Amino acid sequence: MNDAGPSLFVKICGLRTERDVAAAVGAGADAVGFVFAESPRRVGADVAAELVRGVPGRVLTVGVFRDQPLEEVRALARGSGVRAVQLHGGEGRSDYAALAAEGWTLIRGAGVREGRVPSHGEMGEDILLLDAPVPGSGTSWDWTSVDGFGPGERWLLAGGLNAGNVGAAVAAARPWGVDVSSGVEVSRGVKEPALIAEFVRAARSAG
Numbered sequence: 001m002n003d004a005g006p007s008l009f010v011k012i013c014g015l016r017t018e019r020d021v022a023a024a025v026g027a028g029a030d031a032v033g034f035v036f037a038e039s040p041r042r043v044g045a046d047v048a049a050e051l052v053r054g055v056p057g058r059v060l061t062v063g064v065f066r067d068q069p070l071e072e073v074r075a076l077a078r079g080s081g082v083r084a085v086q087l088h089g090g091e092g093r094s095d096y097a098a099l100a101a102e103g104w105t106l107i108r109g110a111g112v113r114e115g116r117v118p119s120h121g122e123m124g125e126d127i128l129l130l131d132a133p134v135p136g137s138g139t140s141w142d143w144t145s146v147d148g149f150g151p152g153e154r155w156l157l158a159g160g161l162n163a164g165n166v167g168a169a170v171a172a173a174r175p176w177g178v179d180v181s182s183g184v185e186v187s188r189g190v191k192e193p194a195l196i197a198e199f200v201r202a203a204r205s206a207g
Ligand SMILES: O=C(O)c1ccccc1NCC(=O)[C@H](O)[C@H](O)COP(=O)(O)O
Pocket: 013, 014, 033, 035, 037, 038, 039, 040, 041, 064, 065, 066, 088, 131, 132, 134, 135, 136, 137, 138, 139, 158, 159, 160, 161, 179, 180, 181, 182, 183
């Protein structure tokens, strides 16, 4: 994983096909996400496992969940072979602690509502993902409301990003990395390789 380098960490989320994975990896993404939560992007453990097998070790594989029982999170994360778990619901500290003890890298998806920006590490996460209140909806929020993250704090900016606005978003919020789903799709759940390549290029030149 790109850990402390100067370049912006780029995650492409909601991949469903080998073509999506090839596009994200080929474009130079640092992480790829597979949605196991209720969503048009949802994949099963078997499909995800097949896709994860095609991802090189330098790219972090992430399973995305929302308000699912811990046993289900464990089963899907293990069954698919992802290395990181991203939680978007009301999961509590004890859930984070249990998953951390089992060795997964933990990403906490937190919606920014009315300018209230959650702090890094509140749940014991490794990476904080600041998102729109409805994750994966392609909606943006006021990125200028972010203030006060230290240089060592790993946090991802997400929510309504695309190749056309990621530069301004990065300039305003100075995140450690960015995450996108809708902005690299032609319709909900259908990724477009050219948009993925364009997004990674724009993000890299911004950060
Ligand atoms: O993608 C989904 O449908 C989804 C459903 C439930 C929980 C999380 C989900 N997605 C997480 C993400 O991919 C991020 O929210 C994403 O990077 C930002 O989404 P977007 O605004 O569509 O770029």
